[in-house]
Amino acid sequence: MNFSGANIVIKSLRDLGVEYVFGYPGGAILPIYDEIFKQNKIRHILVRHEQGAVHMAEGYARSTGNVGVVLVTSGPGATNAVTGLTDALMDSVPILCLTGQVPTHLIGTDAFQEADTLGITRSCTKHNFLVKSADKLQKTIFKGFQIARNGRPGPVVIDLPKDVQNDQTTYIPNMNKRFRSSYSKKNINNSSVNKDHIDIACQLIIKSKKPIVYIGGGLINSGANAIKELKNFSILSNFPITSTLMGLGAFPASNNLFLGMLGMHGTYEANMAMHDCDLMINIGARFDDRITGRLDKFSPKSKKIHIDIDPSSINKNVLVDIGLIGDAGKILNNINKKLKTLNFSSLNQLRSNWWKTIKKWRRKDCLNFTNSKEIIKPQHALKVLNNKIKDKDFFITTEVGQHQMWAAQFIGFDKPNRWMTSGGLGTMGYGFPASIGVQIANPESLVICVAGEASFLMNMQELSTLKQYNLPVKVFIMNNRYLGMVRQWQEFFHGKRYSESYSDSLPDFVKLAESFGIKGMRVDHPEKLNEALDEMINHKGPVLADICVDKAENVFPMIPSGAAHNEMKLSDKDKVPTSTKKGKMLV
Amino acid sequence: MIYEKDSNKNDNLRTHSLSILVDNEAGALARVVGMFSARGYNIDSLTVAQVESDENLSRITITTSSTDRVIDQIKAQLERLVPVHKVLDLGNEGTFVSRELIFAKVKCKGEKRVEALRTADIFRAKVVDSTNKSFIFELTGSSDKLDAFITLMKDLGLVEVARTGSVAITRGSSKII
């Protein structure tokens, strides 16, 4: 029997288990919208801007581990999605984005709402396709889905000319069960763990006196098994563990082995341990510049083991001694098995001095801040929030800026997939739509978007989406009336010349919320914080909370760009060690 | 993978010939070339054509001058691309042969005509077109040889060169896939 291409798109998505599609209609994608209208298995979430659609799909994907699906029209629909796609590429989030395209016979004629979507998205996708005939449609969707999800996940665009959506062709039932593309074969070949290399890695592990485990988002992408194997490894080894921004939650923050986040705004103990260690085990992280700081002074005395599913991550920024390519869960399982045969934990006293040193670093209490009775300190607000939610089933998304770093420092994550933030691209405007995607995937849970007032303005049109689907997201705006992170850099590195970093002409957020029919709140005094947060959390529907915080607060610790891990600035009293020319060139 | 830091790898620039087997589909070449430009790697020469019609594969030959470490990274980045099936750094696969072809248009009269023909003969270049004031020479060979020929022809009235870029293949009976 024959079906239209558009019908086959919907059937294929259903075969793949897709439940939600985040999208926005337009001329070149209308046949698919028509099919959406005729069925009720896949739910369409109508966004208010296509960038919002991709971030929602990212929130959905990162909180569930499933592929997030996006549907947009040609031309401006596709170009509006580009920031979201780039964000998903940088943070390895599985996204399938279907874009409408002008009919094949008009491609290349500068037709109305034509854009070279394939060309524009080539460098911001893991892969992209233009489907030129309806009989290739089903296979392309399966292949695209597989590419988005397998190996190191990422965004895939499938461009669908309107005539292809209308053409009639056959549909193959149950193709998903049998489908194998050349891509899946290639991936299997790439991830074969060599036993000898595991043995050599285990020898390094056993002998190390000053080890550190440095985990990243790849561990979360690897899934529940990897999380379990890391837990087992930690029990076996008693090694200290630190995490990147992306890896938070992969190892419980409440576990005593956890040293907190590392990197530019990481903890003193984590960064010092990275600097002084004799063995570094990187699992699913990529030696990003926010993590390494000054490369030629990065952990100079250590042997390095790097576990990653993407061979190109090995030796890209930092040369390592052993690269183990493959799924983190499987590799850790192999390591754990081997370690058990080596009677390893009995050698614990080898590392007792290292733990003594770490305890000394911990006593610096680097996240300490001076609280105030008159004005809400942002760190204090997050501490109070953390206390109120820590025993609840909660998810946090953030925007980008100071508030993001404080959220990473002051909210403790004991489970993976609970923390959604734009790490690689640092996209202001990510957090609010992402929180909507998270709430859709987790309707019963407490979902909070920790936002900056400036970032929130970048995608605040999604308040309308929030209202339409009556999603109980709590938007927690840490309103410091500044592009705070920019202001901090200007204070430190540009002679306090606060060029264009004041958030002028802000809306009245309470009235703004109310104009969408959403509960708005303002909290402007530390005394009111406690009660107000209870009210926010207990309110059944969505809340927009305007938390008026100290305008001048800075994020510490800080490793200025171009400085080494042991050159941290811990408070305003410390001299900034970077007036170096080299450092100023960095971001 | 095990890496011996600073063992055989060094930081000298070397010319590498990469053979890249890709799906013969729209955009595959753009992805390969785009990876080079996006990550700041240089391409010295590039050739591409379909080679296995039944499997619908194209072979891209890229020559690039890089350090050994950068070449490792280029290879890994290429292998990551979905349409790429195989990447070979030919220098690492034992010996290989590599050739380029040029057409050189030389405008000259009198003594210089004779000299141009004599030089062409030494290099075993073929005359593929001739007028009373010009020649077009065809020459196949290694890149060094072609460079030498072009340098000599400059003095004799070289006006234009069309050059294919290198194609390369490993010696012996082994197959790329």
Ligand SMILES: Cc1ncc(C[n+]2csc(CCOP(=O)(O)OP(=O)(O)O)c2C)c(N)n1
């Ligand atoms: C789309 C985008 N544009 C610009 C930036 C640069 N940037 C990084 S943080 C920041 C300020 C964010 O201000 P706000 O959301 O109020 O957060 P705060 O730092 O004050 O907590 C800016 C402009 C960015 N990350 N993303």
Ligand SMILES: [Mg+2]
């Ligand atoms: Mg702000």
